[in-house]
Amino acid sequence: MTDRRGTTSPAGANGRRRSLGAARGEPRAARQPLERPAPLREAVYDVIAEMIINRELQPGEHLVENELAAHLGVSRQPVREALQRLHNEGWVDLRPALGAFVHVPTEEEADQLLSTRTLLEAESARLAAKLATPEQIERLKELQSVGEQALSDDSQVALVAANAALHAHVVEMSGNKVLAQLIAMVDRRVRWYYSPIARTRGREAWDEHALLIEMIATGNSRRAGELMRRHTERTRESYHQRRKDGEEQDAAS
Amino acid sequence: MTDRRGTTSPAGANGRRRSLGAARGEPRAARQPLERPAPLREAVYDVIAEMIINRELQPGEHLVENELAAHLGVSRQPVREALQRLHNEGWVDLRPALGAFVHVPTEEEADQLLSTRTLLEAESARLAAKLATPEQIERLKELQSVGEQALSDDSQVALVAANAALHAHVVEMSGNKVLAQLIAMVDRRVRWYYSPIARTRGREAWDEHALLIEMIATGNSRRAGELMRRHTERTRESYHQRRKDGEEQDAAS
DNA sequence: GGGTGGGCTATAGCATACAGTCGGCGAGAT
DNA sequence: ATCTCGCCGACTGTATGCTATAGCCCACCC
Incomplete structure (x- = not known):
């Protein structure tokens, strides 16, 4: 101990675990003074x-x-x-x-996650409609058009990303960080369960988004919450539907 | 250290924990439900x-x-x-x-936790009313009378415990483990924030409980949810009230 | 042949060791 | 006197070492 300057051999412990740095995407060559160790x-x-x-x-x-x-x-x-x-x-x-x-996902758990998400997202939409600022609404519409674009391009990846971004923005607009944290937790797990079975619902979902944005823009919080509830509820239904289809397909093959 | 299990065993390759295994294993069929080291x-x-x-x-x-x-x-x-x-x-x-x-709690955070809790608890009450079994309802009534007893005894500690137990049971009745997990998380932090400022609301709260149990017992899910919403909402109001009182008191002193 | 117990191996849990970084404080310069 | 720079202590982040345990395999017994 206390061998600060004198005995510190310069050769010791240098280039190691750099592979991880690359893995998490650290293309920077020059370092910023404010860079935290992470x-x-x-x-x-x-x-x-x-x-x-x-x-x-x-x-x-x-x-x-x-x-x-x-x-x-x-x-x-x-x-x-x-x-x-x-x-x-x-x-x-x-x-x-x-x-x-x-963790091994069970069907029961997936269903509970989906219905809990419905509850939380509906609340976030309700609050968002109450507190929306013009800039936020503008941003929402931008995100909507990004989604529409992805829909035209038939790009699943872009569609999923746009969907996540839009929902995330609604959550942020709610101004409730606790709610946001819970949704983030639930949402990621939902996506995990959901992903092997179904992708986004496409056209239909984005039409619902458009309506939802309209309600948020006009500050109609009751209807905004209700719309979001139905919106995520339909996603839940589509989950069960596709899972069932999947089973039938499995049985047939 | 070393106050846990006997850790002074010689690192001998042969004398392994035979004695301990025998002592713990005992005859057959006796124990071993799930004894884990923790x-x-x-x-x-x-x-x-x-x-x-x-x-x-x-x-x-x-x-x-x-x-x-x-x-x-x-x-x-x-x-x-x-x-x-x-x-x-x-x-x-x-x-x-x-x-x-x-973590340093902020007022904003406390408010968001309380309102999120309202949302979650209301949902749990709604589901509980839908799924209640006679045994569970019986148990609820028991817990209620425990609370009434604590109220008569004027025992704050018992009251808080009874309150927690009752709410916990409602959550369990909802059958939604995800919801239960989220509530557990939110609730503990609520109690942390809340504790220095206010205790239970006493008589009033337990009257509301009684009504809530009635609704659950009769399977009136809509009203059960609504009652729980109002119930926890009042707790939230009392939080703000008492916090304000506290400030005034601070200013006065 | 089937059941049972001993010993072996892999692996988690815990402890210890080491290195890098942050913030403070004081000596020296201006 | 104040500012600056370098040293120092303290503490985190990371690595390595050690031990007990769980599960398995196989030999042995019935």
Whole structure:
């Protein structure tokens, strides 16, 4: 200890774990003085969450700390911390003395997530209609046209992104950060469950969006909330429908 | 340390924990429901959360890992993991390279938590009325009388506990685990904010409970939801009222 | 042949060690 | 006297080491 200047060998502990830096997209060559360290655990969290969402890690799969650490080029410590956080947010189950397993979604859970989301999103729309500023409404309309464009282009990826952006903006307009936090949590998991079965509802959904924006713009909070409720409710129905279709398809094949 | 399980075992490759296994295993069929070691991090989490709730740790206070670890007789590792979880649940802020600080509640945040709670609790009451079984309704009435008893005894502690138990049971009756999880999260923080300012509303609140239970028992979901909404809304109002009173008192003193 | 217990291996949980960074404080310069 | 710069202590972030446990395999017993 206290070997600050004198004995610090310059050769020790330098180029390591750079691969992760690249993985989380750090194209900068020059550094800014204000640049925060950005803890490794954050990067690890992002990577693992990503792998879970796009099914690189299957539900039920055992996540071995050593493997992940080796794979990512870091020690077990940041991996553990990332797993903790993933656990808190419902992505993985942590069985004492056994470790982390990718959470296995159940149909019941998906349904509860979807209906809870309906509740929260409807409230956010209601509040948004109450508090909307002209700039925010303008922004909403922009996002709507982005979605329309994606629809014309028939670009699923862009459509999903536009949809998320629009909903996120409504949530932000509600001004309720607690609500926003809960929606963010629920929403990500919804997307995870939902993704293998269905994509956006397309035309129909964006027509509903247009109407919703109209209500928000005119400050009709009651109808805005109601519309959003129905809107997300339909998404829920389409989830069940497509899941059923999927089963039938499975049975047929 | 070493006050947990007997940790002074010689690292011998042969003399493994035979004796302990036999002692714990006992004959057959006796136990082993799910006896798990219960990770240290859990215990640490509970202790720290408790300290935050009852103001042993003041808002804004810097939580130094070493101090906590020494105080609790464990290493920094479990402490760090507990802090992670506390961060995810909004109890502490984690500033990179600076460490953990007890979250400083703002009035805006308290209000948003209270109104979000209103939304969630109302929904849980609505669902509870829809799905209630006779046994659950019976249990509700029991809890109500426990509350009435506490009211007669003028026991604040018992009253708070009874109130929490009743609400928790309604939530459980809703059958929606996602909703329950969100409410649990929001509710604990509400209690934290609320506790220094106000206690339960007493008589009034329990009259409202009685009516609510009536609606749940008769399966009137619409009115049950509405009642719960008003019920928690009044709690919110009383929060603002008492906070204002407190300010005036502060100014006067 | 089937059940049972011992031992082995892999892995989580916890502890310790090390390195980098932040903020403060004081000595020296202006 | 005030400002600046470099040193220092403290603490976090990361890595590594150690130990106990869970689950499995196989040998052994019935």
